[in-house]
Amino acid sequence: MKHLTYFNRFSVIIITGGSSGIGCSIIKAIQTVAPDITLCNLSRSKPDIFLGKNGQHFPVDLCDANQVAHTAAGLLNQIDAAPAGEVLLINNSGFGDYGRMPELDIDKQLSMIDLNVRAVVDLTARLLPPMLERGGVIVNIASTAAFQPTPFLATYGATKAFVRNWSLALNEDLRGTKLRTLTVCPGPTQSNFFKAAGFATPPMKKSGNKGLDMTSEEVAARTLKAIAKGQALVVTGWMNHCITFFGSKMPLVAVTRIGGLILRKMRLEQHRAQ
Template sequence: MKQLEYFKRFSVIIVTGGSSGIGCSIIKAIQNVAPDITLCNLSRSKPAFFLGPTGQHFPVDLSDATALADTASELIKKIHSVPNGEVLLVNNSGFGDYGRMPDLELKKQLSMIDLNVRAVVDLTARLLPTLLERGGVVVNIASTAAFQPTPYLATYGASKAFVRNWSLALNEDLRGSKVRTLTVCPGPTQSNFFKAAGFATPPMKKGSAPGLDMSSEEVAARTLNAIAKGQALLVTGWMNHCISFFGSKMPLVAVTRIGGAILRKMRLEQHRAQ
């Protein structure tokens, strides 16, 4: 009931990458508690589900700065066309690329930075004046990879470390205003992420590590709960929370070595599975 009442304050919800994975699950979870809200999905592919009578899909490649700017202008017009109410922005779009940095395609690495980092800052900055006027929340999806260097996922981990630190700092910048942020750090999640990152098979099977691997629906449910509670940081799952905590307290070189050994083992298992 608390969630149901809380989400009535929003008139527009914007989700990037809402056609699949965590973004899709967040949209569906919101539809359950606020079915009349105006939903905007920013993604290259059209969602296979109904966004509602007032919902709209914006087909856009957010790694393209010009396309993002044009879409942001359309979004601002969309927001102003809806009666007064707060705005929820969920920066969810992102991808990874698994392998040794010298073996990976540079163009894909740079595109990852454009989507995972630049697009988050760019879209948020363009919409922020409207959010400050209307009130709202900015949710940024980072990762438990943000808490330590990640060999074999070097650029991805670094991009998520940026998102985590930038999002938490932005929350402090906005203190005293009508806008706040929530930084979400999921661990391994059952979605298309691993396939897109180059894994032949998911590195974990469902139930192999209770509290560590989660479905996108579970991550979405915890995210909505954290928004309603006014949290600034959410690490999903108690095991993820413990790993992130101890990883952030240990010497960085040691943590990097340990992480590299774990991810190297995954790499060997991927080769056997192929």
């Protein structure tokens, strides 16, 4: 694919949450076109895949602000030592928690905000100086949940709405520089997300709906293509794109109500499966 030659311009690629899911698939996709690049993965567990001869794993709990600051200092050294070239930062780490807000663990909800929101802003801000000098792209993984309130996923949807809006605004703040952002909004993805959110079986798989969910490999391929094309926002999957588009044309209260009915049905199906 011709667009993949675009990635030869990067000398350093930094990704959070590359141990599994979309992040791991992005690493694999990048390695096929830039095997010698300096690739830095930030996550608590080390990926099972080989990060390349210039790859490095940074063990870090991104929910911990002190660990983020310490890791960012190490990344700045990596960037300084790297040959001339742009920097690609992919803020991918995140998780959700499914259920009615009064029934959910508050500590988990706050950790979700720390990871999905604070860590994204913190890490990006700390790496901005060398990225502005070298040029590059900041990719922020949001979600189709970012386009409307999400009952039963209230905090998760709100964090992803923040990521989407913040990322798009940051792109405008960076206009006229050598740095830009891309906001990626996947729909339901075949990964560990649903297990971490409390599902025994991914609801889209259980319902047999193959039109909305995508594999992590498909999302990774679409992300790399969007980076190379210079896009600022991409919703992966044509059905997800249609749903978010038409949902944006409806009254917000009505969209919230409809979303609640759909997610409530998933909740009932989940209880029956357990």
